[in-house]
Structure formats: structure tokens, C-alpha cells
Amino acid sequence: MxxxxxxxxxxxxxxxxxxxxxxxxxxxxxxxxxxxxxxxEGPIPGEMHLSNGQEPCxxxxxxxxxxxxxxxxxxxxxxxxxxxxxxLNRMVAEIMGKKTGLSGGRGGHMHLFDPTVNFxxxxxxxxxxxxxxxxxxSRHLQKKPxxxxxxxxxxxxxxxxxxESLNLAAVWxxxxxxxxxxxxxxxxxxxxxxxxxxxxxxRAAGYGMPGVYVPGxxxxxxxxxxxxxxxxxxxxxxxALMELETYRLAGHFVGDAEGYRPEGEKEALQAKDPIPAxxxxxxETGALTDDSDRELVQAAHAKVDAAIAFGRESSYxxxxxxxxxxxx
Amino acid sequence: xxxxxxxxxxxxxxxxxxxxxxxxxxIAHEMRTDERVFVMGEDIGPLGGVFGNTRGLIEEFxxxxxxxxxxxxxxxxxxxxxxxxxxxxxVVELMFADFVGVCLDIIxxxxxxxxxxxxxxxxVPMVLMTSTGAGYSDGGQHSQCMYGTFAHLPGMxxxxxxxxxxxxxxxxxxxxDPNPVIYMFHKRLQGMGWLxxxxxxxxxxxxxxxxxxxxxxxxxREGVDITIVSLGMGVHWALQAAEKLASDGVxxxxxxxxxxxxxxxxxxxxSVKKTGRLIVVDEDYKSYGITGEIIATIAERDIxxxxxxxxxxxxPDIPIPYSRSMEYWALPSADKIIAAYQRMER
Numbered sequence: 001m002x003x004x005x006x007x008x009x010x011x012x013x014x015x016x017x018x019x020x021x022x023x024x025x026x027x028x029x030x031x032x033x034x035x036x037x038x039x040x041e042g043p044i045p046g047e048m049h050l051s052n053g054q055e056p057c058x059x060x061x062x063x064x065x066x067x068x069x070x071x072x073x074x075x076x077x078x079x080x081x082x083x084x085x086x087x088l089n090r091m092v093a094e095i096m097g098k099k100t101g102l103s104g105g106r107g108g109h110m111h112l113f114d115p116t117v118n119f120x121x122x123x124x125x126x127x128x129x130x131x132x133x134x135x136x137x138s139r140h141l142q143k144k145p146x147x148x149x150x151x152x153x154x155x156x157x158x159x160x161x162x163x164e165s166l167n168l169a170a171v172w173x174x175x176x177x178x179x180x181x182x183x184x185x186x187x188x189x190x191x192x193x194x195x196x197x198x199x200x201x202x203r204a205a206g207y208g209m210p211g212v213y214v215p216g217x218x219x220x221x222x223x224x225x226x227x228x229x230x231x232x233x234x235x236x237x238x239x240a241l242m243e244l245e246t247y248r249l250a251g252h253f254v255g256d257a258e259g260y261r262p263e264g265e266k267e268a269l270q271a272k273d274p275i276p277a278x279x280x281x282x283x284e285t286g287a288l289t290d291d292s293d294r295e296l297v298q299a300a301h302a303k304v305d306a307a308i309a310f311g312r313e314s315s316y317x318x319x320x321x322x323x324x325x326x327x328x
Numbered sequence: 329x330x331x332x333x334x335x336x337x338x339x340x341x342x343x344x345x346x347x348x349x350x351x352x353x354x355i356a357h358e359m360r361t362d363e364r365v366f367v368m369g370e371d372i373g374p375l376g377g378v379f380g381n382t383r384g385l386i387e388e389f390x391x392x393x394x395x396x397x398x399x400x401x402x403x404x405x406x407x408x409x410x411x412x413x414x415x416x417x418x419v420v421e422l423m424f425a426d427f428v429g430v431c432l433d434i435i436x437x438x439x440x441x442x443x444x445x446x447x448x449x450x451x452v453p454m455v456l457m458t459s460t461g462a463g464y465s466d467g468g469q470h471s472q473c474m475y476g477t478f479a480h481l482p483g484m485x486x487x488x489x490x491x492x493x494x495x496x497x498x499x500x501x502x503x504x505d506p507n508p509v510i511y512m513f514h515k516r517l518q519g520m521g522w523l524x525x526x527x528x529x530x531x532x533x534x535x536x537x538x539x540x541x542x543x544x545x546x547x548x549r550e551g552v553d554i555t556i557v558s559l560g561m562g563v564h565w566a567l568q569a570a571e572k573l574a575s576d577g578v579x580x581x582x583x584x585x586x587x588x589x590x591x592x593x594x595x596x597x598x599s600v601k602k603t604g605r606l607i608v609v610d611e612d613y614k615s616y617g618i619t620g621e622i623i624a625t626i627a628e629r630d631i632x633x634x635x636x637x638x639x640x641x642x643x644p645d646i647p648i649p650y651s652r653s654m655e656y657w658a659l660p661s662a663d664k665i666i667a668a669y670q671r672m673e674r
Binding site for chain 2: 113135161
């Protein structure tokens, strides 16, 4: 399923938005953390897991989804949240711990919930998989439409919840697409050191579901593969697994010295940055001109700048608000 | 609450039910009136639940809404979380509370926290029913209570019925609650023929649905000399002890907590204020648990109401032994409660 020019521009716009969002968040994150890096300081404290480099995995799949479809993501969620349409202002405000944030500052960047677009993420590896299965059980019982996409890193395929969730989705034939973002590293441990098979699409056979591998970290290729699978799922075809080759251009978290990377790996990855390559392709095929590229990028940046400003200008919650919303 | 219960009770026909039957009746009624309610777990379909509490449901509602699952607690409890967040009202069974070790993450990190993490924008209305309790030599991985473990972790309500009236009303309340509710039923109160059953757990229940409010304790025996606070099976040991104490001229009040979260601290305090003496009975492990919490509640609020040092009768901090002699040596009992009273009076 090839993307139309319109779909390509949608994917490009959301990749640019996600990247610039993360660059902007990084700049804010580093405020107050120099010369001495203390994770607890600055306007954005805590761990910060950036997804730059992995944007194609988000847009290539989410381009096929509607707001009623369900997406669960993990501790590196920004690119998927952007592609799923999570409100940028409230997301940035949440990451800054502000009252106007998605949850009023109770969650932070690993706990983003936007029920208006059925997006959620979690900080525990592989935790979002079974809830995605359950969301589709709910749709099945209610006879309501929708598919679910559960994002996970390649490291999560070795967690027990992966096995249980894939088996359950398959045994109940529910439309859940498990998207493995293979960036080769589980923090500092390589995929080769941790995973018994070189590619996780092979594992799909163990659950009687189709497994697809998409190399190249390419939005169009991911769009193509995901499109066929999701169309099949919408027709009652049951779950599937995709493993997507991707690159984590930064460390596991901001502040990660990345000493575990082989020499030269990081530089080589920068050369494979998927966004400039995609922009080049769109210009070559005529989908974009230099002018329309500039306009699109400027518009995306303006939206992010506005979200950062919204976050900065929002007030912090009253400390006592910590006691609210433990129960419904 | 007691008054409301009486009014409801007066209007409707009553039937003596086991806790197992009471739970199934409550679930069935909610399934008839609310299409969002469904049940899943291991062996809850044609088998009717290992402890009988889903018996008859699959015959009435079919396998779509009464789903046997794989032995996959993280998978199906996680699915319950996702279904609840998507608008359903799942009732799931964790066959033994001891098994929570394989699925605690999805319970305490997701079910219990997603409402908070979403700023109240996402609710997780699900019931996790799970069996507790020792006393039939099932060994240390099938006999634990885990009350304190669940009650310690914020974001979940926790209820523990001691009789079928409360079991039915608490189940109805749990299913209608917009929060995750951990519903802990004691195997030796369940009324299963193959498990020794405490007779006092099988009581008359209205046939019509009713709720027992979550978070309300109940005084199940009035007294003036001492308060015995307990839950689940412990309530029956406490009642037996109270009976024996009465023959010695001691008037014991017995408070059934019924809910651990929210905990009815006011009710417990009012009773202890009246009697001045407190024994807390818990089949769960002694340290860092309910017995300490109840005593701390009194001490924190007004230690001067105590006429003697409070006592605890709880399971010692050891794995639950298999051999009958060792298991019963470790379990609470009416005699141990009486001994605790005698220690206070020494």
C-alpha cells in the first residue's frame, strides 16, 4: 500500500514536528543542568527518553489510524504521541509538570494519557501490550469498530508480558498490531546479547500470527507494510507483529554517556537520519518544493514553539492537588 | 448503612446462600442489567470457578461474556485493565491471592495508577476477585492472605467479606464502583463441599440486589469490655472467642472491617473509645500489616482511650507450613485471642 502525496506530507509533517518537539524539550531539559548534571534540577526534571531517529515507526503506522483506534506506547513515547494526535500544548505542559498538563502534572513524560485520541503510555517495559488486547476485547464485546497498536522496544520482546499478550490476542483473534521498534539497544545491552533470534518477526509464528520485518527505518516502507496489516485487521484478520528496524540517535536517556556503543556507530547513525533523507525524497519526487518544505517546517516549528510557550507560561499545580484523582 | 440494609432486607424474600453463591448471584444480576459487565479468569466457565463463585454464569450468559482464559495472569488481568479503560466493567479472577507475584505489575502499576496518571480522565472500573486463606494444608503458595500487600498500594479499593450477606452486597458495590476493587474471599468461608466451611459464613441474603457500602466496617457483636477487630475468617475466630469470654463474664465487641481500603477508622476508634481495650486479629503476616495499622490508628488519634496495651493475633512472619500441626500452631484461633486478652489483664 503506497502512500499518496498527501499521506507522505502528513508523515513528513509529523516527523518534523516530533523531532523539533524533542529538540525543544531537550533545550528546556538542559536548563539548570549545567555545569553539573543533576536529573532532578531544571524546568523538566526526571528521566528524559528521546525518540529522535525513530519517527518513521510512529508515522508509518499511525497514518492508518483514526482517533477511535487505540495506541499504547512505552517509556519513549513522544513520536508516537505526536503521530496519534495527542494535544501538543497539554503534552508539553505535562512534561513540564504543569497544572494544564494532560494529567495536571501527576504523570510526567512516561505517563501520558489522552483519552480523546485513545493514547496512553507506561513506564514499565511491555506493560501496554495486554491493555491493548483488552481494549480490543472491549470493542469486540461492544461490537464497536477499531484496531489497537501496541508499541514496544525490541528489548520488551523478552519480557513475559509479551508472550502472554501475543498469545491472548491470537487465541481470541483480536485486532492488535504489536509494533516492535528495534533500535538495537536495551539501554546498554545489545539485541544480540539479549535476544535468542536475530529478528522478532520470527517469533510471530509461535503465536500463529503473521510477522513482518521492515528494514531501513523508512516511513514509506513502514506505511506500506502497516497499511496491509491494518486493513487485514479491520476485516477481522486477527493480530499481527511487525518488527521495524530503527535507530536511536541519542542515548537511552538524556545524560547517557553511551560508552557501550561501538566506536563510530553514533556518527554513522547520524548520517542515516531518516528525516533529511525523507525530505530529499519528497523534493526529488516533486511532492515538496524547497518553498513548500520551508513552509511546512516553519508551520510545524511554530506549533511546537507555541506548545513550549504554553508549557512555560502555565502555572504549577498547588502541591495539595497531589491528593486528587487517586480514585475516580 | 445498617439501617438502609435493614429496610432493603425487610422488603424482599431471603435465602440462605454460601459466599460462593452470593458472589455468583451478584455478578449475574449485574450482567443482566449492565452489558458492560463480563467475567474472565482461569476455569471460571463450565467449571464455574475453582471456588464456585462463577457457577451458572456461562450457562446464562455464554462464553463471550464468561471467558475462560489461558494461565496467563498478566495477559488477562492486563486485558481487563484495557477493557475497563475502554468502557467495560470486567470482573476477573486471580485464582489464589498467592499468584499475584506473576502479575503484580499490571495491578499496582497500571490498574491502580492509571486514574491518577491521567488526572482523573481515565477510569479503571474493574473487579479482581481472589481467594485467600490457609487451614487445609495447601502449602505456602496456596494459603496466603496478602491483605496488607494489596491494601498498602494506593489506588485500589480492597474488600474482604466474612459472610454471604456482605459478600453479595460488596460484590454488587464493587462492580458498580468506578475504581479497581480487589475482592478477597476466604476459601474456608466459601461453602465448597470439599473445603471445610465455617458455618457462620452462610447466612440469609435478600434475593434482590443490594449494595454494602465499600469502606464501612460493621459491629457484628456488641460489647463493652474489649474490642476485637478482624476481617474475613478472623471475624469468626473473634466471635468464637467473644462467646467463650462471655461465659467468663467478659463482654467483647467484635468489629468486622469488611473493607481495608477505604478503612473505616472512625468506626474502629469509636468502638475502642467505648471499650478501652483492643485486640486485632489477622490471618495475614504479622509485621507491617493490618494489625499494626489498626493499632497505629488508635495511638495516633488518641492514645489515652487505651486502658491496656493493644494485642495482635496474626500469622507469624514465616512461610505457611504444610504439615497440619505446624500450620495450626501458626494460625490465629479463638484460644489465641483469649490468651491475648489474658495477657492484657495480667
